Amino acid sequence: MNEKPELRVIVLGAAAGGGLPQWNCGCLNCAMARDPDSSLRPQTQSSLAVSLDGEAWAVFNASPDIRQQIQDNRPLQPRRLRHSPIKSVVLTNGDIDHLSGLLVLREKQALAVFTTAAVSQILADNPVFAVLDPELVSRRSVAIDEPFAPLQGLEARLFAVPGKVPLFLENGEPELDVESENTVGIELRVGSKRVFYVPGCGMLSDALGTRLRGADALFFDGTLFTDDEMIASGTGHKTGRRMGHMPIDGKGGSLVTLGALGIRRKIYVHINNTNPIWRAGAERECVEGRGFEVGFDGMEIRL
16 A cells, blocks of 8 residues: 655745844844854744655745755755755745745756746846756746646645735835735645645735635744834834735734634744744743744654
């Protein structure tokens, strides 16, 4: 009898853009992450790795930290001369912290890059990505809700979530919470199991809530605890929603809206360096008390 495949998911990077600590930030979290005697460990930028057999892996979002993430996770390391277990990369948007890691994967290695047409155009418009040898690296545009296989036996779909264009494409005030190919989530299916990865989301629409309901696991946008967190901390001048990220707490926050959907495991990822859930305290207790988990580099789940 054939055994059912086991879905393994490794959090390669749990932090938002810039990681933890950020290079130019001295906030409490960043100071703690730099202190070897602190309980808060450094975290790299948002990415997942998924496998069905532990040999072939798909990476979801190519973080600028991908070299370090491979170094920290033995399953992604070469087994022999000029080899990689990474067979594909899937991008959820065109943000720098999600696509610039492709430039690290330029060393003449065969793999497939899956994107929406909008993100594919961003790659095509930037000639620096030509360092990925087209004879080895195939670029495949995937339509919204079109099934595709980033690994043999793994069914995936991209779906639009409320968001905006990448920061470097903004021209004045961007339109927010637009459901388009610019920001997507990923649904993974193996048998009856459903796992979702949504590292960026401006709001929980009715359609998105319906899609996520009853999932076995959800890795979700945990950028900021409160919408005005960066303003209050003096580290920025934009709200979370202006940046395309719904807050965890407060009106319309993910803590309440996701908590009502009967999702088996709810894990926050893409967590900003300023977010207080990184450390022990009332905010982390609030999140964990509602049945959510705080993702971290190296976290692994198996289904």
